[in-house]
Amino acid sequence: MPRRTAVPPRSRAAVLAALTVTALLATGSPATAAPAADPMNRAFAQAAEEYGVPRDLLAAVGYGETHFDGHAGRPSQAGGYGVMHLVSNPVNRSLEQAAALTGESAAKLRRDTAANILGGAALLRSHADALGLDRAERGDIDAWYPAVARYSGARDATAALYADTVYTFLAEGLRTTLPGGERVTVTSRPVSPEKGALAAAGATAMSPDYPPALWVPANSANYTKGRSATVDKVVVHVTQGSYAGTISWFQNPASEVSAHYVVRSSDGQTTQMVRDSDTAWHARSANASSLGIEHEGWVDNPSWFTDPMYRSSAALTKHLCDRYGIPKDRAHIIGHSEAPGNDHTDPGVHWNWDYYMQLVGGDTGGGGGSDGLTFTSYTTQQYGSTGPQVTAIQRLLTTQGYEPGAADGEFGPATKSAAQAFQQARGLTADGIVGPKTWTALLSAGTTPPLSQGSSGDAVKRLQRSLTAALGSTVSADGGFGPATDTAVRSYQSTRGLTVDGSVGTVTWAALQAGR
Numbered sequence: 001m002p003r004r005t006a007v008p009p010r011s012r013a014a015v016l017a018a019l020t021v022t023a024l025l026a027t028g029s030p031a032t033a034a035p036a037a038d039p040m041n042r043a044f045a046q047a048a049e050e051y052g053v054p055r056d057l058l059a060a061v062g063y064g065e066t067h068f069d070g071h072a073g074r075p076s077q078a079g080g081y082g083v084m085h086l087v088s089n090p091v092n093r094s095l096e097q098a099a100a101l102t103g104e105s106a107a108k109l110r111r112d113t114a115a116n117i118l119g120g121a122a123l124l125r126s127h128a129d130a131l132g133l134d135r136a137e138r139g140d141i142d143a144w145y146p147a148v149a150r151y152s153g154a155r156d157a158t159a160a161l162y163a164d165t166v167y168t169f170l171a172e173g174l175r176t177t178l179p180g181g182e183r184v185t186v187t188s189r190p191v192s193p194e195k196g197a198l199a200a201a202g203a204t205a206m207s208p209d210y211p212p213a214l215w216v217p218a219n220s221a222n223y224t225k226g227r228s229a230t231v232d233k234v235v236v237h238v239t240q241g242s243y244a245g246t247i248s249w250f251q252n253p254a255s256e257v258s259a260h261y262v263v264r265s266s267d268g269q270t271t272q273m274v275r276d277s278d279t280a281w282h283a284r285s286a287n288a289s290s291l292g293i294e295h296e297g298w299v300d301n302p303s304w305f306t307d308p309m310y311r312s313s314a315a316l317t318k319h320l321c322d323r324y325g326i327p328k329d330r331a332h333i334i335g336h337s338e339a340p341g342n343d344h345t346d347p348g349v350h351w352n353w354d355y356y357m358q359l360v361g362g363d364t365g366g367g368g369g370s371d372g373l374t375f376t377s378y379t380t381q382q383y384g385s386t387g388p389q390v391t392a393i394q395r396l397l398t399t400q401g402y403e404p405g406a407a408d409g410e411f412g413p414a415t416k417s418a419a420q421a422f423q424q425a426r427g428l429t430a431d432g433i434v435g436p437k438t439w440t441a442l443l444s445a446g447t448t449p450p451l452s453q454g455s456s457g458d459a460v461k462r463l464q465r466s467l468t469a470a471l472g473s474t475v476s477a478d479g480g481f482g483p484a485t486d487t488a489v490r491s492y493q494s495t496r497g498l499t500v501d502g503s504v505g506t507v508t509w510a511a512l513q514a515g516r
Contacts, residue, residue: 038182040068040083043114047121053128054141056186058121060169061151064162065242067303068176068184073111076241077257078249081110084120085245090254092153098123124151141170145193154248157216160198161271162244164447167193168266172446173401176303188400188445189425190513192506207272210319212456213261214271221253224279229288231324233332234317235339236293236356237282238304238346243296247271257281259292261316265304267458268312276320286339291320299348308458310352314359321360328360373443374461374477378469382433385411393434396442397422428515437515439469448509452502455481463504466512467492 044062048055062068065085075081079089086095086109098119099106108115127147128138137143145163152162173188207213239246243264250258250273259282260274274280282292293313297304321328330353336344373392381390386409394407397418405414416432423430426441434442444466449459456479464477467488475488486502493500496516498508 040113040117040178040182040184043117044184046114047118050118051121051125052135052138053121053124054138054144056170057141057144057148057166058117058124059184059186060166060174061120061124061148062117063169063174063176063184063186064165065245066298067301068178069298069301070111070113070116071298071300076245077239078241078245078252078255080241080245082116082119083113084116084123085242086110086116086119086123087153089252091252092248094123094151094153095119097126101126120151124148127151141189142191142193145195146198149198152244152248154244154251156198158244158248158251160195161216161247162242163193163195163198165242165244165264165266167191168447171448173399175398175401175403185401185403187402187421187425190510192448207270209276210261210270210272210316212270213316214269216247216251216271216273218250218258218273218280219253219255222250222255222258223274223281224287227277227279227288231276231289231291232326233286233290233334234293234320234326235283235286235290235334235336236313236347236351237295237336237344238297238299238348238351239294240298240346241296243269243271246294246296247273259294261292262294263296263309263313263316265296265306265309268306268308268310270312270316276324283336283339283342285341290339291324293317295347299346299350302350305350305352310356311359314356317360328357330357333357333360374465376468376474377472378436378439378443380433380435381411383411383413383416390415393419393442396445400442400445426513426515436469436472440466441513441515443469444509444512448506448513451481451504453481453483453486460485463512464488470512470516471495 044055044059048058062083066083068083070082073081076085078087080087081095086098088095095106095109098109101122102119104115104119109119124147127150128144131146133143148166149159149163152159154162169186171188171191173186175185177183205215207215237259243262246262249255258274258280260272260276260280262271262273276291279287280292281287283290293316295309295313317333320326326332336342336346372395375389379389381393388409390411391407391409394404394415397404398407402418402422403414404418405412419434420430420432423438428437428441444462446462447459451460451463460481461477461479464475464485467475470492471488475485489504490500490502493508496511498511
């Protein structure tokens, strides 16, 4: 079967015109030109059309890599450039590959955002072609999972972590405003990625030192076995790159760097890479006496420092302090910039030390309901409604890429329109009234990890909220899958004609996300 090859630069104008019709297949929505005042949106739309890549997939990859911040051509820790993080290091040469595919110079790909996005699209398409994806498969966003994994430049579990993050953004949606005021949006949708051989490659091994974390070991060339000093401090770092990219970099023997733990921005997922008893290479003179925690993001962009990241990292730091007798104060919990003999600036001025230390000290900011999304019951909300549940609806719609207006607790025309768009995407009656079915779909939207008794975390809390809405009776949203949640799951499965096993897999998640 013939496969599409990279398009020569001088033929792009003709191709853009010819591909207007096929953009519907690639993106799942009609092709519309972005306004001239929206250069980032225009770049994503044109690159998606030119290379037959779903626009939202391309945007989700870019957001996962850089939050759409090209950092003025400066490289990441792993040698990646631009919004799409085109990499040039001894192991990953995606920058050079993009130059060959597009005909653009490496210098332009590093600094020009539109060219960089075009290069990212060309790389994704080349991976799809190498995998043999035909035209129909390229129109199915779920079929791109292996191509996204290859884009990471990583292998096996790390590549799966990378692709899982991208599909999390597709499942949950995203909405971000760039410094110049341009808004870039990806609307949420149910996803069921076709993982193929990568289905068995996920990082399922648990940390040997900290059970809530995953275990993906760093390359043995990047740390020292054992310790030459007593551990007496925790060092806070910022990766200057993505979560999966940092994990991959620590697995690269050429990097000569590592940390004990890496924390993801979006949800606080944590991966351990060096045993606590070994010496990671992260803080020069402080290596022998410290434990290093890397946080996904860039020091100059506060959007990476999310509440889930702070809470997850603080729980880890509290655990380390308790286990190793480290005082919970700023003399012993320090930034990379504060370690003796270091010239780094992380975690930078945007890191909220007061909040972080409050969390480490055990104050988690209140119990159930303080998150603004958890209620003992979810009542029908519609045009003209007001109050905290309307605010919750507006927040949920916003995070999933819809446009309800300000989260002001006023159910006005914009909120109704956004609710209708969400309902239409989920196959619900698009009347703009948020009743039990729409509440259930809204609260459960996002990733669909398998859950059962003993599971914990934000996905469990999301499950518990959606069960409260679906069943009409309160399920405590404490994030712990205990006997009460098991009973609620079985009740839901029984009343919806599902297999009653108490485990939440793809079928139960699909029913919840469809508002059943």
